[in-house]
């Protein structure tokens with residue numbers, strides 16, 4: 001099998017020095033540049049991957065998924081804050097949030113004009129800090145995803161997008177959970193815009209991709225299937241329950257498969273079969289968009305499943321069994337020392353599965 005394109009850039013290195021608030025404490029962001037470096041190094045060392053730069057796809061694919069107001073905030077909150085005297089050594093984190101569900105009587109048309117002052121109107125948590133390089137990194141991650149998609153549309157059976165920051169928590173109007181632009185949703189929408197009528201997204205990150213679910217909630221042309229830690233015990237807490245199945249034209253096109261804490265490889269595999277059966281029944285006419293996280297690993301510092309490195313090869317092979325082209329986009333995974341081995345196992349299993357079919 002020819003080498004698999006690995007799309008990556010150094011733009012993410014500017015999205016650094018970040019802190020988040022966890023359990024009342026300010027901590028170094030788990031979502032660090034070292035994550036992407038570890039994965040890139042390990043994959044290239046196998047000789048099975050060829051490094052490719054992203055190509056510029058411009059702003060239109062981003063605005064096809066995200067409202068212009070939230071894009072404007074991501075692009076300009078930092079420069080507005082610094083112009084207003086913000087210490088450039090400190091990441092910008094919102095501390096006041098606009099809860100639109102409780103907005104009756106609020107003058108929403110009078111949000112503060114400076115983008116850093118309105119950040120809390122477009123963000124849902126304290127896990128999404130902004131520094132000088134954040135907007136450029138988020139834009140590059142989108143281009144990385146779209147370039148991987150280009151490779152698959154040009155005939156590669158698999159392309160791997162080393163996206164950082166990740167994307168699946170970012171919704172149409174909200175950033176959150178380390179995510180600014182939703183790389184997977186943008187790829188899926190791009191396929192629809194090129195004429196696909198049934199696009200499937202499989203999300204195997206530990207966390208529910210609440211942003212992806214929201215983008216396609218009322219859409220029947222994009223199936224969203226997610227295996228994730230039970231939101232009753234895990235971030236993002238308020239979505240990812242099995243009863244969430246989409247609405248209107250999208251009813252039944254969202255499938256959430258929450259997993260209890262401690263789920264091991266065997267139990268995970270059984271649930272994965274259910275996910276893959278749903279994708280087969282949907283009968284996609286486009287490559288699979290795969291939101292790939294390794295925070296299902298047993299030693300992940302912020303998650304609670306129990307997969308081991310060897311499990312990932314089997315999961316990758318099972319995904320290959322769908323017979324679809326695969327655009328794999330990096331989402332989470334925070335056990336930095338194990339990320340390289342887990343990526344090699346997963347993508348190696350995927351490659352072997354593709355070679356066998």
Ligand SMILES: [Zn+2]
Pocket residue numbers: 205206207293295331332333
């Ligand atoms: Zn995650």
